[in-house]
Amino acid sequence: MAAPRAVIVHRASELTELLARHGTRGQVAFFLDERGESLAAVAERHERTRAALADVAAGLPPDWRRASVERQELPRFVFEPDDVVFVVGQDGLVANAAKYLDAQPVIGIDPLPGVNAGVLVPHTPATGAALAEPVRAGAATLCARTMVEVRTDDGQALTALNEVMIGQSGHQSARYTLDVGGRDERQSSSGVIVSTGTGSTGWCRSIARIQAPRLELPAPTERALAWFVREPWPSPSTGAELVAGRLDGGTLRLRVASDALVAFGDGMEADRLTLTWGQRVTVGIAARVLRTVTGAVS
Template sequence: MSATLAPRVVVVSRRSELDELLVRHGTRPAAEHFLRERGRDLDEVSARHEALQQALTAVDAAVPADWRRGRVDREDLPRFLFGPEDLVVAVGQDGLVANLAKYLSGQPVVGVDPEPGRGVLMRFGANGIGSVLKAAAGGAAPVRRLAMVTARLDDGQELAGLNEVYAGHATHQSARYRLFDASGRQERQSSSGVLVGTGTGATGWTASIAADRGWKGALPGPEEPALSWFVREAWPSPSTGATLTAGRLEAGQELRMVCESERLVVFADGVEADRLTVTWGQQVVFGLAQQRLHLVVPG
């Protein structure tokens, strides 16, 4: 009988703002000058850097010695292969979980906030995280299964998001396309793009558009199998309309877009670098993703 393979904890983080500043400006005095000209203080940035490093150290110390370990920076996520039995620990801000979600397929995610109280998805502090890791690895930790959204091109390419996916012009200029809603209604439009969001994203970009629009419909909850969608700044003209501009997608329903521009882009959760390109005549289908983010929460 073969021995049971020890769990692998994969810690995901991103470079701190201080790290980014030093890459860009070379030295701490240069970074300090850059911040001072913008009314900011290097001490604040340094304190957040130290909080992140301390949280990473605490997480590393909490992993049992006989467990396997992995480490990946946010920038390397597209090239990292997660195993089905991995336990993922995201250390940083809420956006890191959103960036991570589309690369997972049911692995539990423990969100660690270096500055507890600032995050919504980062539900744990670094201190005492060891018991959480053991509970999650043993399947005993409570988990919220958060709905995700997917955009699928007619050539088979697909992109998923935890908060939302956006389709439109790369520079947010006028995008031209034909839109088909879940009931089969269609309209040729020229707009700043289409946003399709989940319940998790209903407190961010989606909520902002809904409030600005005065939309009275109910936005979905994070675990609800439903999405909301909005057209940004649709412009009526002799050849384009502005009546299909918002709605909900329930389980099994889809929103379709046929590109009538030379080139549009589709990206998820604000990460434009990881995007799909749509050319004239190509179709994009939006709907609920099959996968969900399994977010570990306090008991």
């Protein structure tokens, strides 16, 4: 029987990305100084993240297999069914990884406490690594977070942890017919967003505050979604009556009426579905969930 595998998910630091762009620390320092930023602050975050990754690796059981994957490599990485996934980074990195997982437990680790919100990365490097054995032994507490799924009439599908966005890739007006809750309306808007309870603690909470402050947003484990239409334009041929609501087990449907729309999840527009004129799209609760590890059974 193969030893368990720990997969550490991370993303390139600001310093790594700046060095790739500018070549040397001196050039990076000049670039940042010109914009009123400090190389020292960027370097400190880089070192703290490196230290967190090293601490996680050092704290794993010595007999476990190891793998590491950077955020941009996620679409090409093959997760194994029995992997235990350690996400070291900001909350959004958990969402980025979620769409490529299928029931593997996720331990979210915050390398920069006080910088990140920590909703999905509540553990320190030490406490996160210490959860490896309880997870293997089935002695960990898990949160089954609802996910959202987009399906097209030609068989394409995409899932997300926080929300999916359907609109124009260039953020121009998207035209479509919206069908939800037994009502339909032809619309022209900045796009349609469908959020889970996890997503309702982030971007969609901001949208709801302005657009539907009385809408009861779902909880992370609730089998329900919230939907919003961004900036619908009322015209002689388009309406703006359907702007927000909940999906308690139902679905939201669109029929595309633009040359090309896109659907993507959790801000990863590069990994998207392209939707063409007349295509039908259904958005609803995904069959699978994301299992995040909250702690060990006491």
